[in-house]
Amino acid sequence: MHKTIIVAATVGAALMVAFADGAETLSDDAMKEKIVSFVTWPSRLCGRATADFWNEIKSRKLTNCSWFAGDTNRLARLICELAQTNDTKISSMMIDELGEYGTQAQLPFLCSCTTNPIIGDKAIKSILRIEGITSNSVAAVRSYLSFTNAITRQQAYDRAIASRQFLGAMQNSAASTELKAAGFRAVRAFAADINTSNSVVDEALIAADDTYRYSKRRLAVMRAAYPRCFNEYQTNYVTNAINELVAYPEANLPD
Numbered sequence: 048m049h050k051t052i053i054v055a056a057t058v059g060a061a062l063m064v065a066f067a068d069g070a071e072t073l074s075d076d077a078m079k080e081k082i083v084s085f086v087t088w089p090s091r092l093c094g095r096a097t098a099d100f101w102n103e104i105k106s107r108k109l110t111n112c113s114w115f116a117g118d119t120n121r122l123a124r125l126i127c128e129l130a131q132t133n134d135t136k137i138s139s140m141m142i143d144e145l146g147e148y149g150t151q152a153q154l155p156f157l158c159s160c161t162t163n164p165i166i167g168d169k170a171i172k173s174i175l176r177i178e179g180i181t182s183n184s185v186a187a188v189r190s191y192l193s194f195t196n197a198i199t200r201q202q203a204y205d206r207a208i209a210s211r212q213f214l215g216a217m218q219n220s221a222a223s224t225e226l227k228a229a230g231f232r233a234v235r236a237f238a239a240d241i242n243t244s245n246s247v248v249d250e251a252l253i254a255a256d257d258t259y260r261y262s263k264r265r266l267a268v269m270r271a272a273y274p275r276c277f278n279e280y281q282t283n284y285v286t287n288a289i290n291e292l293v294a295y296p297e298a299n300l301p302d
């Protein structure tokens with residue numbers, strides 16, 4: 048009970064600070080301090096708050112702070128500057144925020160982040176939220192999925208999840224057939240040549256194109272992906288897919 052009261056008091060005090068002062072009286076540096084404080088302070092509670100509290104936090108907006116004063120372009124610019132810090136945690140958080148508060152002006156910076164394995168997935172999500180499926184966002188995804196520098200197992204998985212989210216966004220968009228086909232090809236090339244989370248991306252490709260499940264394209268991807276299987280589950284998944292397609296029989300598979 049006492050811990051709950053302490054957490055509530057901490058939350059109340061932090062919110063009072065977050066919503067204090069007017070933007071017109073704050074320098075850029077002071078605004079940046081408030082942005083960082085607002086974005087990072089919930090994580091400092093280290094899981095001590097309740098689920099309801101976290102749901103409430105998700106509904107709070109920087110644009111509701113009294114010191115914000117309605118200048119969305121300034122807010123986006125300052126978040127973008129903060130995202131360029133050497134502090135990986137802060138940079139990652141700010142790139143996330145650009146997905147909500149960023150504008151077209153921040154797209155070049157976000158696109159430049161797509162070859163960074165630490166923050167590339169967040170940059171892609173923010174790009175897609177700002178402009179949706181366009182030739183620019185498809186090119187950004189292609190860039191993110193095509194780099195081959197050494198990455199951790201988690202970063203490899205993050206990239207597979209980002210490709211799945213991209214395919215989902217593409218399905219729900221009003222983009223042209225040609226643009227969707229280009230996006231699909233980018234993910235398929237990633238699945239064949241680079242990806243190690245084979246089951247994640249294969250299931251996403253099947254969901255995105257109902258002609259893909261039984262096709263020579265999928266068989267070629269599965270055969271190319273097989274040497275990169277890193278555990279028994281992935282090996283079994285790819286092997287079963289190949290066996291199913293070969294038994295179709297292979298000669299009768301459509302392209």
